[in-house]
Amino acid sequence: MCHVIVTCRSMLWTLLSIVVAFAELIAFMSPDWLLGSPRSDSSASGAGVDSGEYRPSLGLYSRCLRVGARGIGVSCGPYARTFGEVASGFWQAAMLFLAAGILVLAGVACISIFSLCFQSILKKSIFNICGLLQAIGGLLLMVGLMLYPAGWGSEKVISYCGAEALPFRPALCSLGWAFYAAIGGTLGSFLCAVLSAQAEIATSSDKVQEEIEEGKSLICLL
Numbered sequence: 001m002c003h004v005i006v007t008c009r010s011m012l013w014t015l016l017s018i019v020v021a022f023a024e025l026i027a028f029m030s031p032d033w034l035l036g037s038p039r040s041d042s043s044a045s046g047a048g049v050d051s052g053e054y055r056p057s058l059g060l061y062s063r064c065l066r067v068g069a070r071g072i073g074v075s076c077g078p079y080a081r082t083f084g085e086v087a088s089g090f091w092q093a094a095m096l097f098l099a100a101g102i103l104v105l106a107g108v109a110c111i112s113i114f115s116l117c118f119q120s121i122l123k124k125s126i127f128n129i130c131g132l133l134q135a136i137g138g139l140l141l142m143v144g145l146m147l148y149p150a151g152w153g154s155e156k157v158i159s160y161c162g163a164e165a166l167p168f169r170p171a172l173c174s175l176g177w178a179f180y181a182a183i184g185g186t187l188g189s190f191l192c193a194v195l196s197a198q199a200e201i202a203t204s205s206d207k208v209q210e211e212i213e214e215g216k217s218l219i220c221l222l
Contacts, residue, residue: 131196
């Protein structure tokens with residue numbers, strides 16, 4: 001018989017697992033990892049047109065540039081049509097580690113929804129298994145984030161950040177929100193791993209067992 005068990009700690013773990021997975025996926029797809037050096041758009045002149053400086057952005061495989069006859073449009077899309085065209089070998093490795101970590105976290109996020117009804121897999125706690133996977137996913141993400149700045153010396157980054165750009169030194173560029181979101185998601189994955197142990201304790205408590213023995217199929221506890 002399926003017992004739906006909802007506690008504050010298990011629900012918090014489930015929601016945070018979903019948020020972390022989405023945050024990492026959105027960051028991975030965003031072009032806002034690096035904000036390029038300020039550029040002036042001399043063609044953008046005239047009434048109602050912002051002719052000031054703007055900053056192009058560069059992601060792992062995509063970028064955003066101001067385009068158009070007057071420079072008033074923004075074009076965002078992939079600069080690399082194939083994996084081999086990614087700006088740096090370090091970025092290619094970073095993408096592989098980040099993608100693997102995101103895949104693990106996305107899988108755990110899906111499983112966490114079913115944990116409301118199924119608390120074990122092959123007699124093993126689903127929370128402990130997912131917590132271990134989230135820790136592994138966090139480690140994969142951490143390696144990817146450590147590899148990412150090593151690619152700042154590539155020709156692509158130099159064209160955005162200036163000739164002084166070097167590995168771990170972005171020169172005229174600054175870090176965009178996507179990089180910080182990826183860091184936050186990585187920290188969140190380790191927090192989820194810790195919370196999974198608390199979710200296991202909450203769903204296997206004596207109060208829950210008493211509710212099950214009373215024949216209840218829906219159990220909600222604070």
